[in-house]
Amino acid sequence: MLNKVYTKPRLCKSKDGQWYVHFSYLGKPKKFKKGINYIKNRKEKETFGNALAKHLHQKLKDGWNPLVSEELTNNDIYFIDALKFGLKEKNNSVKPKTFNNYKNTLDLIIDVINKLGLDYLKIENVKRLHIRSIIKKCKESYDLSNHGRNKYLSHLSAVMNELLDSDIIDNNPCHKIKNLPVAESNANRTSSKDEHTLIKEELSKNHVNFYKFIQTEYHTGIRPNEILSIQLHMVNLEDREINLPPIITKSGVKRRDVVINNPMLDILEDMNLKDLPKQYYLFGSFRIKGQGNRGKFEDFIPGPTRIKRDTATKRWKRIIKDGLGIDVNMYSYKHKGGDDKIIAGVELDSIRNQYGHSTKRMTEHYVKQIKGIYKRDIVENSPEF
Numbered sequence: 231m232l233n234k235v236y237t238k239p240r241l242c243k244s245k246d247g248q249w250y251v252h253f254s255y256l257g258k259p260k261k262f263k264k265g266i267n268y269i270k271n272r273k274e275k276e277t278f279g280n281a282l283a284k285h286l287h288q289k290l291k292d293g294w295n296p297l298v299s300e301e302l303t304n305n306d307i308y309f310i311d312a313l314k315f316g317l318k319e320k321n322n323s324v325k326p327k328t329f330n331n332y333k334n335t336l337d338l339i340i341d342v343i344n345k346l347g348l349d350y351l352k353i354e355n356v357k358r359l360h361i362r363s364i365i366k367k368c369k370e371s372y373d374l375s376n377h378g379r380n381k382y383l384s385h386l387s388a389v390m391n392e393l394l395d396s397d398i399i400d401n402n403p404c405h406k407i408k409n410l411p412v413a414e415s416n417a418n419r420t421s422s423k424d425e426h427t428l429i430k431e432e433l434s435k436n437h438v439n440f441y442k443f444i445q446t447e448y449h450t451g452i453r454p455n456e457i458l459s460i461q462l463h464m465v466n467l468e469d470r471e472i473n474l475p476p477i478i479t480k481s482g483v484k485r486r487d488v489v490i491n492n493p494m495l496d497i498l499e500d501m502n503l504k505d506l507p508k509q510y511y512l513f514g515s516f517r518i519k520g521q522g523n524r525g526k527f528e529d530f531i532p533g534p535t536r537i538k539r540d541t542a543t544k545r546w547k548r549i550i551k552d553g554l555g556i557d558v559n560m561y562s563y564k565h566k567g568g569d570d571k572i573i574a575g576v577e578l579d580s581i582r583n584q585y586g587h588s589t590k591r592m593t594e595h596y597v598k599q600i601k602g603i604y605k606r607d608i609v610e611n612s613p614e615f
């Protein structure tokens with residue numbers, strides 16, 4: 231007869247090959263892995279798993295309540311194995327391209343861990359001094375710039391956070407290790423007044439559909455790749471919002487509601503979206519892979535086929551960089567939209583909400599004019615002594 235409070239813990243294996251110990255407590259299912267899947271040998275894995283199940287069963291008999299904040303600890307997980315596990319967990323919260331960036335960085339970090347002779351270091355024994363040594367060795371071995379070194383530290387910290395969330399470690403040893411100073415990048419400089427006039431004239435006269443796409447980036451602060459994923463059912467003209475589901479946002483976990491301002495409303499109304507199929511992409515095409523266009527020989531128009539981000543980048547390069555000789559990136563119009571809003575008097579918090587940033591600091595990174603506004607505010611509005 232089953233215990234009324236809990237069921238007997240038993241070793242299980244999921245369809246994706248993950249082993250865990252399962253039982254129910256007060257009707258609530260509980261799973262514990264605690265390092266089972268770090269063990270490569272099957273027999274050793276079963277032995278460890280059954281021992282864990284037996285240990286949990288004894289704890290339950292002794293009155294342990296797994297619903298309160300008490301966790302088992304496992305002191306036999308190697309640093310490298312823990313990092314591989316953390317990376318796998320990271321894969322659940324980021325997009326494939328971002329995950330590949332993490333994986334490439336972590337592969338190189340693991341190589342350095344081996345070179346430093348830290349491959350037998352247990353995860354519970356990893357300290358800040360180890361992290362500093364690893365990142366320093368990465369910078370030397372791969373001839374990293376300060377920016378590159380900071381990226382390695384950031385990626386390692388993010389993976390360690392996954393271990394923190396999984397209760398494998400109690401604190402992240404990467405925390406509070408300072409980034410090295412980095413010169414401000416000019417890669418996404420915004421166009422000058424004269425350059426903007428030339429860009430606007432060229433696009434509005436000769437590339438009307440693409441012009442609307444660039445205006446959308448400028449007005450909404452939505453990233454180009456996200457704009458290309460917008461389908462008509464996400465455009466709510468009545469509520470003046472574009473509702474981005476988590477699947478197309480950068481975070482991949484949060485919905486984002488973007489305000490449609492007056493200029494953007496005019497653009498959308500001019501596109502006559504009302505009677506079109508709701509699954510059409512706002513800036514799509516009628517191309518079919520391997521067959522070309524079917525019907526309308528245009529793109530960046532409402533259509534059933536999603537346009538690739540690379541198509542927009544190449545279009546910008548051909549028209550603006552090569553055609554006009556203006557060396558600014560298409561992505562810079564996200565920055566310029568923020569700059570111009572600040573100059574026009576829009577509050578920073580309003581821009582932060584529009585851009586989907588969690589902090590003002592993130593928004594200030596995009597809005598280059600904010601320092602000038604702060605300076606002008608001090609100059610013009612400071613009181614007399």
